[in-house]
Amino acid sequence: MADCSDGMKRRRISVLGSTGSIGTSTVDLLRQITDQIEVRALVGGRNVQLLAEQARELRAEVAVIHDERLYGELKSLLADTGIRVAAGRQAVIEAGGLEADWTMAAITGAAGLEPTLAAARNGHAIALANKEALVCAGDVMLKTVAAAGATLLPVDSEHNAIAQALGGCDMSTVEKIVLTASGGPFRCSSLEEMRIATPEKALKHPTWTMGAKITIDSASMANKGLEVIEAARLFGLTEDRIDVLVHPQSVVHGLVQFRDGSLVAQMGSADMRIPIAHTLAWPTRMDTSCGRLDLAAFGRLDFEKPDEARFVPLRLARQVLRAGGAAPAVFSAANEVAVDAFLNKRIGFLGIGDTIDSALQGMKSNPELQSIDEVLHWDAEGRRLAETYIANASSPIDGITEAALHA
Ligand SMILES: NC(=O)C1=CN([C@@H]2O[C@H](COP(=O)(O)OP(=O)(O)OC[C@H]3O[C@@H](n4cnc5c(N)ncnc54)[C@H](OP(=O)(O)O)[C@@H]3O)[C@@H](O)[C@H]2O)C=CC1
Ligand SMILES: CC(=O)[C@@H](O)[C@H](O)COP(=O)(O)O
Numbered sequence: 001m002a003d004c005s006d007g008m009k010r011r012r013i014s015v016l017g018s019t020g021s022i023g024t025s026t027v028d029l030l031r032q033i034t035d036q037i038e039v040r041a042l043v044g045g046r047n048v049q050l051l052a053e054q055a056r057e058l059r060a061e062v063a064v065i066h067d068e069r070l071y072g073e074l075k076s077l078l079a080d081t082g083i084r085v086a087a088g089r090q091a092v093i094e095a096g097g098l099e100a101d102w103t104m105a106a107i108t109g110a111a112g113l114e115p116t117l118a119a120a121r122n123g124h125a126i127a128l129a130n131k132e133a134l135v136c137a138g139d140v141m142l143k144t145v146a147a148a149g150a151t152l153l154p155v156d157s158e159h160n161a162i163a164q165a166l167g168g169c170d171m172s173t174v175e176k177i178v179l180t181a182s183g184g185p186f187r188c189s190s191l192e193e194m195r196i197a198t199p200e201k202a203l204k205h206p207t208w209t210m211g212a213k214i215t216i217d218s219a220s221m222a223n224k225g226l227e228v229i230e231a232a233r234l235f236g237l238t239e240d241r242i243d244v245l246v247h248p249q250s251v252v253h254g255l256v257q258f259r260d261g262s263l264v265a266q267m268g269s270a271d272m273r274i275p276i277a278h279t280l281a282w283p284t285r286m287d288t289s290c291g292r293l294d295l296a297a298f299g300r301l302d303f304e305k306p307d308e309a310r311f312v313p314l315r316l317a318r319q320v321l322r323a324g325g326a327a328p329a330v331f332s333a334a335n336e337v338a339v340d341a342f343l344n345k346r347i348g349f350l351g352i353g354d355t356i357d358s359a360l361q362g363m364k365s366n367p368e369l370q371s372i373d374e375v376l377h378w379d380a381e382g383r384r385l386a387e388t389y390i391a392n393a394s395s396p397i398d399g400i401t402e403a404a405l406h407a
């Protein structure tokens with residue numbers, strides 16, 4: 001806690017990825033409690049205007065932009081404020097390492113790994129949205145967190161729901177957990193419809209408003225695959241004790257099946273400010289103005305089993321979790337490359353699963369990862385294998401027609 005000039009103890013807060021979907025939801029909550037906090041670092045990728053506005057409004061100590069070309073613009077936008085400004089990958093990692101009592105880790109993908117680890121080394125609370133970091137780094141991240149005495153607070157709605165449903169109970173009381181999945185925009189689509197799906201269609205999530213990468217992950221159910229691995233790491237469970245249930249209304253976010261037969265669920269509106277607020281106020285609760293659920297208006301809640309034949313990335317994620325070692329890092333890296341390729345119309349929608357599968361099959365060995373350097377090595381290897389597959393595959397991958405790609 002920081003001693004402020006008015007004598008109050010204020011919580012030091014940093015937000016990595018403040019300009020994104022989770023980041024702006026976090027800033028929205030921070031706005032309500034500016035008198036209780038001192039904002040240390042705000043970090044963005046390229047949205048320099050929004051980053052400068054946030055830094056000015058929250059009187060941040062430091063504003064960091066990943067894209068070095070935007071340093072001059074950020075500096076001039078904040079010239080009259082006294083806010084320190086920095087740019088580039090190393091500056092992002094250093095911002096993560098600034099001492100803060102609560103750090104939101106909300107940079108997308110493996111790019112968020114090193115800043116998140118830097119924050120963990122300070123031994124305070126990490127609100128973890130960046131699931132890819134935990135998926136690729138696994139034990140390396142968990143050991144860093146444990147060694148520093150840090151606390152990992154799950155932000156991902158399903159994992160936050162599980163943490164709430166556990167209510168502090170020991171994991172030995174748990175039979176299994178259930179992660180819900182909306183099923184995404186292609187829940188009821190045929191394989192043929194999925195084959196010709198355009199990015200525009202895949203970006204229309206039925207229940208949540210999120211960044212582009214996770215929205216495509218939801219459509220392919222790679223998101224649920226990443227979440228199964230994330231849950232295994234967070235709660236120390238084997239793959240067979242983590243179920244997925246498709247629940248199109250996104251009202252129930254996660255359930256814990258206890259050994260005595262009780263099934264405890266957490267529910268809430270599809271608004272990420274609710275789980276973020278849970279981690280921000282933890283171990284107490286804070287007020288939010290988020291929409292309250294009107295269960296009568298829903299009338300019914302539906303649940304069904306996921307179809308792993310159509311949603312290949314979910315099946316592959318279960319496979320890599322059982323395999324362990326470097327496989328989850330390769331899965332996540334290959335998926336990042338494939339999502340980017342799909343969004344840029346280099347591959348079709350089903351090409352995402354094919355690319356991940358090909359990268360996994362291309363692994364020459366599957367060692368346990370012991371250090372951050374090994375994690376980064378296998379992340380790069382996953383990207384290389386995925387890029388090679390995309391470059392060499394007969395174009396366009398998966399039978400998507402040129403007409404559909406350019407529709
Ligand atoms: N959105 C959601 O509801 C949920 C998201 N998550 C997870 O949270 C994370 C963030 O998701 P979301 O907010 O949707 O994503 P967005 O794409 O909306 O935001 C990503 C953020 O990271 C920044 N960023 C991107 N690359 C870099 C980089 N190399 N260095 C520094 N900053 C960078 C972006 O900056 P800029 O925009 O300025 O370029 C932006 O602030 C993901 O891991 C996602 O899986 C989990 C559950 C729900
Ligand atoms: C809000 C959140 O946690 C996302 O991960 C969400 O779950 C995505 O929706 P899907 O359930 O469709 O993957």
Ligand SMILES: [Mn+2]
Pocket residue numbers: 156157158227
């Ligand atoms: Mn989720």
